[in-house]
Amino acid sequence: MAFIFRKEEKAKQEEQMIIVPLLERRPMWQTSFHFFTLVLILVFVNWGAPFALDKGLWTFIFTYKWYITGVLALMLCWSLVRILKLRPLWVCAGVVITIVSVFLADALIAKAKLVPLVPMVVGMASLSIILLFDKRNEENREWALSS
Known part of the structure; x- marks a missing residue:
């Protein structure tokens, strides 16, 4: 089979050599920071109330979810100004x-x-x-x- 399709495979390899990678406008960590901030805002805004008997970490997070969201919103503002250059x-x-x-x-x-x-x-x-x-x-x- 490889012998039959050798010309097509050779043409594919030559096409792959021609592909020029796109230049990145910003490093990957900046894009990741921006999107993780957006995702975390959605996670904490939608954080539901834990069971009444639960007094651990989930209750703490639910109690302070708007403060956590506020900090994440400040991080988003920083990201908008510094990373997206708004x-x-x-x-x-x-x-x-x-x-x-x-x-x-x-x-x-x-x-x-x-x-x-x-x-x-x-x-x-x-x-x-x-x-x-x-x-x-x-x-x-x-x-x-x-x-």
Whole structure:
């Protein structure tokens, strides 16, 4: 069989030699840091209440999940400015709008379970708008459009 398909295999090998690897815009650790921060934010925001009898690590995490999410949000802001090279003023504006939505949702929404949804949606919308209107780096716009 190898003898029969030797010409095709030789052509494949020659094509593989021609392929030029794409140049990376940023190191892998920066991209990994950015995406792991996004994933961890989603993990801790969705952290459910443990059983009533459980008094260990899961209860501690549930008790402080919003503080942990806040720290992760600060890490995301750092990532947006330093890694994705977004304008710091835009990122700060998104943070301020999200913080204002926290207090407004807490004051205006009666059901406590619905209160965290408002800042989460406002934060996601802010991030999407910032990425979409970034003129300095086309890759940021592509990321927003692909998600």
